Amino acid sequence: MKWNRYTIDTTTAAVDVVSSCLGDCGIEGIEIEDNVQLSQKDIKTMFVDFIPDLPPDDGSARVSFYLDADEDNDEMLKKVKEELEDMKSFMDIGPATITISQTEDKDWINNWKQYFHPFSVGDLIIKPTWEEYTDEMKDHLVINIDPGTAFGTGSHETTQLVIRQLQKYCKKGDKVLDVGCGSGILSVVAIMLGAESALGTDLDPNAIIATKENAEVNKIENGRIEVIEGNIIDDKAVQDKAGYECYDIVCANILADVLEPLSEEITRHMKHGAIFMTSGIIDMKEEEVVNKFRENPELEILEINHNGEWVNVTARRI
Numbered sequence: 001m002k003w004n005r006y007t008i009d010t011t012t013a014a015v016d017v018v019s020s021c022l023g024d025c026g027i028e029g030i031e032i033e034d035n036v037q038l039s040q041k042d043i044k045t046m047f048v049d050f051i052p053d054l055p056p057d058d059g060s061a062r063v064s065f066y067l068d069a070d071e072d073n074d075e076m077l078k079k080v081k082e083e084l085e086d087m088k089s090f091m092d093i094g095p096a097t098i099t100i101s102q103t104e105d106k107d108w109i110n111n112w113k114q115y116f117h118p119f120s121v122g123d124l125i126i127k128p129t130w131e132e133y134t135d136e137m138k139d140h141l142v143i144n145i146d147p148g149t150a151f152g153t154g155s156h157e158t159t160q161l162v163i164r165q166l167q168k169y170c171k172k173g174d175k176v177l178d179v180g181c182g183s184g185i186l187s188v189v190a191i192m193l194g195a196e197s198a199l200g201t202d203l204d205p206n207a208i209i210a211t212k213e214n215a216e217v218n219k220i221e222n223g224r225i226e227v228i229e230g231n232i233i234d235d236k237a238v239q240d241k242a243g244y245e246c247y248d249i250v251c252a253n254i255l256a257d258v259l260e261p262l263s264e265e266i267t268r269h270m271k272h273g274a275i276f277m278t279s280g281i282i283d284m285k286e287e288e289v290v291n292k293f294r295e296n297p298e299l300e301i302l303e304i305n306h307n308g309e310w311v312n313v314t315a316r317r318i
């Protein structure tokens with residue numbers, strides 16, 4: 001589907017007013033671009049793979065909206081222009097010029113790919129599926145990843161914290177449960193490190209698709225990576241499918257609010273002595289999560305590691 005993208009040149013001070021004027025015209029869904037750096041507080045509460053470097057903030061901003069390119073946009077555009085003109089008599093909204101460009105859905109979905117390039121975590125190299133193998137990769141374990149619209153290129157600190165724990169604890173023949181598998185990256189890494197099988201679970205149907213595709217692209221034999229859509233914390237059907245007392249390793253890179261109830265449920269699925277490696281915990285929640293883990297008498301905390309603001313807690317089932 002083709003869209004016309006209309007971009008209004010305005011100022012950071014007027015962004016809210018311009019956005020609400022678009023809402024009044026009946027436009028749903030806008031995009032705001034400015035060069036205001038994210039605060040540390042913003043960054044801490046976001047779960048994003050890439051934070052772009054921005055040029056200096058010059059006070060300018062752009063507000064864009066999208067209209068179906070196959071429809072007549074003239075009437076809506078006239079309405080928007082009239083609203084902007086009205087507003088100009090009340091406050092400075094910058095030039096308020098409107099420029100048009102065309103775009104397609106797939107551009108929005110694939111835009112992030114320009115930032116994703118091969119990188120290493122310890123000895124392991126993580127490579128986007130669309131990039132070529134190079135000579136430097138030949139003595140390394142290389143995994144190919146295309147997360148699609150799921151989370152998990154491997155470049156996020158939280159994913160890397162778990163990958164390092166897998167490198168430390170994953171043994172040949174292990175059975176792995178990957179709760180919140182996203183792109184399936186942790187399951188693929190576990191298999192590459194010698195695990196016998198990995199079961200991924202996720203609430204997001206796109207994660208289920210991405211995990212299957214990433215298993216295939218890494219030439220992992222059928223059946224070694226399986227996936228279930230659903231919530232192991234409170235869905236009996238998912239719990240039964242996953243099975244009990246059968247995993248050597250459970251990895252879960254999910255936010256603290258999910259890990260806390262998960263820490264009550266998960267030991268039933270783990271063998272005695274199995275390892276529970278978690279990440280996705282922002283540092284301000286570390287103490288809360290650690291205390292919650294300590295409430296489960298079957299969990300013994302082995303390690304706490306940090307990467308930037310993110311925390312990994314690794315525990316063992318007694």
Ligand SMILES: C[S@@+](CC[C@H](N)C(=O)[O-])C[C@H]1O[C@@H](n2cnc3c(N)ncnc32)[C@H](O)[C@@H]1O
Nearest residue numbers: 151152159180181182201202203204231253254
């Ligand atoms: C930060 S991503 C981690 C993806 C990947 N495992 C990684 O380490 O890069 C968290 C994933 O957990 C999923 N998720 C959130 N709550 C969940 C739950 N209760 N059960 C299963 N998956 C969940 C999200 O849909 C998301 O795909």
